[in-house]
Amino acid sequence: MHLAELKHGEKATVLGVAQGEAYCHLCALGLNAGAEVEVVRTLSRRTVLIVRVDGFDIALRGETASTVKIRMESAL
Amino acid sequence: MSTATVIAVEKSATARPAGAYHTIGLIGPPNVGKTTLFNRLTGLRQKVSNYSGVTVEHRSGKLKSGQTVIDLPGVWSLTPESEDQKIAVNVLHGTQPGVPKLDAVLLVVDGTALHRYMGLIHEVLACGLPTMVLINMADELVARNGYIDPLAVARELGSPTALISASRGTGMEAISHFLNGEHAAAQILPVLQAGGNAAPGCATDCNTLTRSGAYRRPHHSKFTRAFDHWALHPVVGPLMCIFFIAAAFQIMFRLAYPAGQWLSTWLGDIGIAVGAHIPDAILRAIIVDGIWNGIASILGFLPTILCMFLVITLLEDSGYMARAAVIADRTMGHVGLNGRSFLPLLSAYACAVPAIMATRAIPSKRDRLATILIAPFMTCSARLPVYALLIAAFIPQRKVLGNLLGLQAVTLMLLYAIGLLAALFTAKLLHSSALKGSAAMFAIELPNYRMPRLRTVALAIYDRSMVFLKQVGTVILVLNLAIWFLSHMPFHNGEPSDVAASYLARLGDLIQPLLHPLGLNRNVGISLLGAFVARESVVSTLATLYGQVNVGDALRAEIGLAGAIALLVFFALAMQCTATLAVVRRETNSWKWPLLQFAYMTVLAYGASFVTYRIALAMHL
Numbered sequence: 001m002h003l004a005e006l007k008h009g010e011k012a013t014v015l016g017v018a019q020g021e022a023y024c025h026l027c028a029l030g031l032n033a034g035a036e037v038e039v040v041r042t043l044s045r046r047t048v049l050i051v052r053v054d055g056f057d058i059a060l061r062g063e064t065a066s067t068v069k070i071r072m073e074s075a076l
Numbered sequence: 077m078s079t080a081t082v083i084a085v086e087k088s089a090t091a092r093p094a095g096a097y098h099t100i101g102l103i104g105p106p107n108v109g110k111t112t113l114f115n116r117l118t119g120l121r122q123k124v125s126n127y128s129g130v131t132v133e134h135r136s137g138k139l140k141s142g143q144t145v146i147d148l149p150g151v152w153s154l155t156p157e158s159e160d161q162k163i164a165v166n167v168l169h170g171t172q173p174g175v176p177k178l179d180a181v182l183l184v185v186d187g188t189a190l191h192r193y194m195g196l197i198h199e200v201l202a203c204g205l206p207t208m209v210l211i212n213m214a215d216e217l218v219a220r221n222g223y224i225d226p227l228a229v230a231r232e233l234g235s236p237t238a239l240i241s242a243s244r245g246t247g248m249e250a251i252s253h254f255l256n257g258e259h260a261a262a263q264i265l266p267v268l269q270a271g272g273n274a275a276p277g278c279a280t281d282c283n284t285l286t287r288s289g290a291y292r293r294p295h296h297s298k299f300t301r302a303f304d305h306w307a308l309h310p311v312v313g314p315l316m317c318i319f320f321i322a323a324a325f326q327i328m329f330r331l332a333y334p335a336g337q338w339l340s341t342w343l344g345d346i347g348i349a350v351g352a353h354i355p356d357a358i359l360r361a362i363i364v365d366g367i368w369n370g371i372a373s374i375l376g377f378l379p380t381i382l383c384m385f386l387v388i389t390l391l392e393d394s395g396y397m398a399r400a401a402v403i404a405d406r407t408m409g410h411v412g413l414n415g416r417s418f419l420p421l422l423s424a425y426a427c428a429v430p431a432i433m434a435t436r437a438i439p440s441k442r443d444r445l446a447t448i449l450i451a452p453f454m455t456c457s458a459r460l461p462v463y464a465l466l467i468a469a470f471i472p473q474r475k476v477l478g479n480l481l482g483l484q485a486v487t488l489m490l491l492y493a494i495g496l497l498a499a500l501f502t503a504k505l506l507h508s509s510a511l512k513g514s515a516a517m518f519a520i521e522l523p524n525y526r527m528p529r530l531r532t533v534a535l536a537i538y539d540r541s542m543v544f545l546k547q548v549g550t551v552i553l554v555l556n557l558a559i560w561f562l563s564h565m566p567f568h569n570g571e572p573s574d575v576a577a578s579y580l581a582r583l584g585d586l587i588q589p590l591l592h593p594l595g596l597n598r599n600v601g602i603s604l605l606g607a608f609v610a611r612e613s614v615v616s617t618l619a620t621l622y623g624q625v626n627v628g629d630a631l632r633a634e635i636g637l638a639g640a641i642a643l644l645v646f647f648a649l650a651m652q653c654t655a656t657l658a659v660v661r662r663e664t665n666s667w668k669w670p671l672l673q674f675a676y677m678t679v680l681a682y683g684a685s686f687v688t689y690r691i692a693l694a695m696h697l
Contacts, residue, residue, distance in 0.1 A: 025439060028152035029521055030192045043308065044406050055296055056189060059402040060519035
């Protein structure tokens, strides 16, 4: 599954970011394999997500978030 | 951690000084205080230019000791994907034309998020240059219950490491020890000197650091979380954003803009006073009216631009900028832009020049170019005097919408709306043509809020203003002089001619057939040509041309309401500003974009003005 599918309050682990325009930028924001992510807020009907990455908050568009592959915490 | 690394570190601690380095590269990701450190190290001994052929800024400066520091573009990795990264890699490898080979590297990272930078640290160390890792914001890390053992980190990395605070200036001794090839005294700051800089093979990651107890991430800031609850709130968030913007604009229009006008007038008076001592009339006119008044008009811009940079720097440094970008993102998304373009576009309401310079914060080149191209459509402060003149002369003071608003105020709002609509239309057009691409990308860090520091803010403003004065100012000056000569030549009997008899007036005659379909006359045409120096000069040029007659009365008699509306529309859309042209040239590093932009905006302005004039005539206005 990908980050855009994560519901409010759910936690997951990043598996990787799809190659593309956003790749470098997202890695720089801490969305590397192994990072813990949690959706702490959704704005304007999930067009923008506020995601806590290893304790730091970032904001990203839903479309951008869909390039980040994740694994649910519970599945670990 | 390998034993070999420890030995290398400890052995080098007793090694003899290798001698001072001459050329030092400063590298690090964006927003970790790299520029603050650069400013602190080099003070005002800096030089800013562009790398040949690209828009990437090349900064270098001298240390007090005379060593050269090159500030490399902010990069997150050395994978050469973007122009910035390519240049950073080339400079590190000593293959960038025009840039001397580096002897040593200072790598700056943010101590509050060290785990994010491990990839970059290893990539830089792998380049094999003597490198010191500077962990910035160490004070903030400790203040937020984080922990770092620089000695352990240095051993992990096999490289000298120091904790610094670029904004407070702590840890600078360690840097100079390193740069002079000495190992620092451990009692000042724990700094270790590594022997060679063999690539550690990227085995050390944050987990190792955390496990070895060398690094503990800071706790999040409670204030930031609490403030963000409201700053990103669906209702309160936008209101807060509007409040900050309104406050900034109040300062701009109440203080900065009048201050600029005053400064310009005062400098003009000085010019006249000094000019009285120059005997030759032509020489006096060239020096006083041509050169000095050109300088005065550029300096008249300065308070507005300084104020704009102050606002931008404060918003950026405090961390609020990222929240404003998030709030605005949805709206910007409709025209294919993202939230990061919001603030530059907003600043363009004061002046397009600082706005275009502020687009540097936009990471995507395509989005940045689109923002630069649409910014001049925003109604800048220099358009206001012309709007005021025409509205006062042509629009009656009638109440509309049930006495709620005056017709004049509504007209002014419509003019702002025309500019905004043109900007949105152009953004949409660019998005589906020249700058096509999936602009769906938007991701931004929400940094902790922090108090902006006076020194950082002051240096940032100084730096931007110098860029404006030196690089934009010179272009404006040359273009202004050209227009001045056109409006005062030919000389008769050693006296410069009147505007009405000048080459500019002849140009006005030439373009008159073009203006006729818009219902405009020769005098308006001449003033529009003169407006390239400064938009507001339309008012003074018209006053000169009409002599004793009241400009409003003269225009009412000559161009009528339909012509006036056409003129307003033309003025709202045309790119009549040499300063903006100059800054676009600088920021895109080519004449291609400013000339295209100029042509596009002129055609759009002409077309819209023509249609408006015809509609107005059909309505018998």
